[in-house]
Amino acid sequence: MDTGSRIARFGVSLDRDLLERFDNYIRERNYMNRSEALRDLIRAELVRKEWEEEREVAGAITLVYEHRKRELLNKIMKTEHDYHHLIVSSQHIHLDHDNCLEIVACRGNAREIQRLANRLRAIKDVRHVSLAMSSTGKELE
Numbered sequence: 396m397d398t399g400s401r402i403a404r405f406g407v408s409l410d411r412d413l414l415e416r417f418d419n420y421i422r423e424r425n426y427m428n429r430s431e432a433l434r435d436l437i438r439a440e441l442v443r444k445e446w447e448e449e450r451e452v453a454g455a456i457t458l459v460y461e462h463r464k465r466e467l468l469n470k471i472m473k474t475e476h477d478y479h480h481l482i483v484s485s486q487h488i489h490l491d492h493d494n495c496l497e498i499v500a501c502r503g504n505a506r507e508i509q510r511l512a513n514r515l516r517a518i519k520d521v522r523h524v525s526l527a528m529s530s531t532g533k534e535l536e
């Protein structure tokens with residue numbers, strides 16, 4: 396017996412219909428097996444909980460805006476400076492003649508990152524803001 400292994404196995408009892416739906420889900424998402432799919436579902440739930448419990452998390456805010464709108468760049472910049480302690484890096488992409496995409500990588504308190512995303516979203520003429528809620532990875536091994 397491999398007592399040093401970090402891998403544990405356990406049995407799960409499931410309603411047959413639910414298992415069939417899970418197997419369809421696995422096939423649609425191209426998982427190799429149930430264990431892999433289950434690991435990802437557990438991690439996703441743990442990440443959701445990290446955000447809910449306002450822990451230290453990592454994530455990315457993306458913004459789309461038209462750069463020529465008056466005062467818009469100043470407002471975005473001011474807001475980002477207010478939260479500079481959360482921002483690890485940002486990338487600006489010129490989508491076309493008028494539109495810009497900005498990706499802001501964040502790390503810090505979950506609630507503060509959400510507040511930053513909400514403040515950016517509330518700026519007039521910012522056309523779209525999304526927040527990808529991820530994890531520092533520390534507790535997802």
Ligand code: NI
Nearest residue numbers: 462488489495
């Ligand atoms: Ni641009």
